[in-house]
Amino acid sequence: MIVTFHAGGDVGFKAPFHSDPERLNKLCDLFPKTTFVFAHMGGYDMWDEGADTYKYHDNMYLDTSIINTVSIIN
Numbered sequence: 234m235i236v237t238f239h240a241g242g243d244v245g246f247k248a249p250f251h252s253d254p255e256r257l258n259k260l261c262d263l264f265p266k267t268t269f270v271f272a273h274m275g276g277y278d279m280w281d282e283g284a285d286t287y288k289y290h291d292n293m294y295l296d297t298s299i300i301n302t303v304s305i306i307n
Contacts, residue, residue: 237270237296241277253279254286261290270294 276283
């Protein structure tokens with residue numbers, strides 16, 4: 234089974250968000266036989282946190298949907 238999660242912030246909701254990179258890392262650790270796909274490169278509007286927080290997991294994939302490249306460049 235492949236499980237897909239929204240990852241990061243969400244323009245439709247206010248913080249706190251519960252799909253930040255640290256929590257998603259824990260999911261990969263807790264369920265090593267489950268394949269996870271985390272949307273928005275692993276954290277919409279949490280680009281720096283994701284780059285600094287994610288560790289390598291065999292069961293983790295990041296998708297490229299709805300990426301705001303202006304935030305990454307600025």
